[in-house]
Amino acid sequence: MIVGAGIAGLAAALRLHRAGWEPIVVERAPARRSSGYMVNLVGWGYDAAEGLGILPALTGRDLGVFTTVMVRADGRPKFTVPPEIAEAAVGKRALTVFRGDLESALYEAVRDTVEIRFGTTVADVEQSTAEVRVGLSDGTTERAALLIGADGLHSGVRAAVFGPETGFRVDLQHVVGAFPLGGVPEGVAEGSGTTFIGPGRTAAIISLGPDRSSAFFTYRTGDAGAELERGPGRALAAAFGDLGGGVPHALRRLAADPAAAYFDSVSQIAMDRWSDGRVVLLGDAAWCVTLFAGYGAALALSGADRLGAALERHGSDVPAALAGWEEGLRPEVRKRQALARTGMHRFAPPSRAHVFMSEMTIRAILVPGVRGLVQRGIRRANR
Numbered sequence: 020m021i022v023g024a025g026i027a028g029l030a031a032a033l034r035l036h037r038a039g040w041e042p043i044v045v046e047r048a049p050a051r052r053s054s055g056y057m058v059n060l061v062g063w064g065y066d067a068a069e070g071l072g073i074l075p076a077l078t079g080r081d082l083g084v085f086t087t088v089m090v091r092a093d094g095r096p097k098f099t100v101p102p103e104i105a106e107a108a109v110g111k112r113a114l115t116v117f118r119g120d121l122e123s124a125l126y127e128a129v130r131d132t133v134e135i136r137f138g139t140t141v142a143d144v145e146q147s148t149a150e151v152r153v154g155l156s157d158g159t160t161e162r163a164a165l166l167i168g169a170d171g172l173h174s175g176v177r178a179a180v181f182g183p184e185t186g187f188r189v190d191l192q193h194v195v196g197a198f199p200l201g202g203v204p205e206g207v208a209e210g211s212g213t214t215f216i217g218p219g220r221t222a223a224i225i226s227l228g229p230d231r232s233s234a235f236f237t238y239r240t241g242d243a244g245a246e247l248e249r250g251p252g253r254a255l256a257a258a259f260g261d262l263g264g265g266v267p268h269a270l271r272r273l274a275a276d277p278a279a280a281y282f283d284s285v286s287q288i289a290m291d292r293w294s295d296g297r298v299v300l301l302g303d304a305a306w307c308v309t310l311f312a313g314y315g316a317a318l319a320l321s322g323a324d325r326l327g328a329a330l331e332r333h334g335s336d337v338p339a340a341l342a343g344w345e346e347g348l349r350p351e352v353r354k355r356q357a358l359a360r361t362g363m364h365r366f367a368p369p370s371r372a373h374v375f376m377s378e379m380t381i382r383a384i385l386v387p388g389v390r391g392l393v394q395r396g397i398r399r400a401n402r
């Protein structure tokens with residue numbers, strides 16, 4: 020039984036089915052959603068996509084690399100980072116796709132072989148050494164050898180089996196809003212993205228053509244809960260309404276369709292154990308590293324792939340498989356969570372001096388000698 024038809028849940032369904040299991044997936048949303056924000060798949064994420072057999076489906080949806088124009092508050096350019104720089108930094112084994120396209124590729128790979136029940140969630144969980152009994156919101160009960168909670172940052176399975184979210188959530192004091200733009204954004208040349216970085220905030224508008232353009236905002240706040248209560252339209256307009264360039268167009272799009280936005284606090288999940296008997300958490304539900312790591316989807320895919328492999332290796336000894344799986348994953352998750360905590364200052368520098376330093380770092384990448392050093396650093400981190 021897998022809870023959540025997101026990246027982790029669908030990848031687990033695909034991999035476990037291949038390992039001879041008969042997964043059932045329940046998803047709270049009434050139907051599949053599409054689009055969303057842009058996700059880079061590098062390192063373990065690219066390797067897992069290859070292992071899961073979804074690379075061919077993703078390659079056709081790859082948004083590729085594009086020119087980044089660093090801009091002032093009024094939208095005027097400061098300097099440009101050509102696409103070759105990004106390409107050289109991440110290497111050939113990298114993809115940029117919409118989150119919805121990644122989910123679609125996984126969904127297409129399982130839809131004919133795995134039962135997926137939309138509009139359904141878990142009501143209660145009970146387990147013995149032999150099985151897990153899962154009561155569902157539609158009134159039915161399923162008996163399973165394993166329950167996988169792949170239901171994201173605000174996991175219901177985690178709350179039901181391990182305890183309330185507040186016991187595990189580490190707030191990084193930022194809010195993120197990201198959404199597709201539908202049409203082409205005004206004021207941003209097609210094939211490029213503009214990025215404004217100011218004290219405590221970043222706004223990026225990516226213009227890659229109709230249905231391929233998107234906006235991304237993040238800002239520091241002492242009270243993420245209050246920001247979330249205001250909703251994305253009001254909160255992002257208050258935090259970014261003074262900016263020019265492509266931002267006003269993006270905020271107007273958001274006002275017209277606030278439900279299309281991903282809007283949440285930036286929080287990590289820290290747990291001593293990801294499994295309890297025959298219940299295991301996977302992806303953001305277990306270890307959310309946040310967007311600041313740029314690696315959450317990668318870990319969701321790779322975690323699912325490795326979980327399938329561990330279950331294959333250990334046969335019917337589920338607890339042993341879960342223990343071995345967790346031991347293999349922990350160091351990478353720890354590393355990515357730490358990188359996110361240090362990396363968040365790049366997105367929301369604490370002061371003007373930090374903004375200046377951050378720009379100097381980006382400019383330095385344009386210098387051939389320094390570029391080599393940075394490339395080697397990025398590739399080492401993603402190995």
Ligand SMILES: Cc1cc2nc3c(=O)[nH]c(=O)nc-3n(C[C@H](O)[C@H](O)[C@H](O)COP(=O)(O)OP(=O)(O)OC[C@H]3O[C@@H](n4cnc5c(N)ncnc54)[C@H](O)[C@@H]3O)c2cc1C
Pocket residue numbers: 022023024025026027028045046047048056057058059060064118139140141169170171172173174175176195196197235281301302303304308309310313314315316317318319
């Ligand atoms: C703006 C942004 C940019 C990002 N960029 C990158 C990037 O460049 N590279 C990268 O690797 N990662 C990136 N990430 C992180 C990545 O998107 C997440 O780590 C990844 O989506 C986690 O997948 P998941 O399946 O664990 O959780 P989710 O994607 O949150 O999916 C959980 C699923 O469970 C469902 N669900 C929730 N509660 C219940 C319930 N009670 N019952 C049933 N179903 C439920 C949800 O509807 C959803 O379908 C980014 C994140 C953000 C926000």
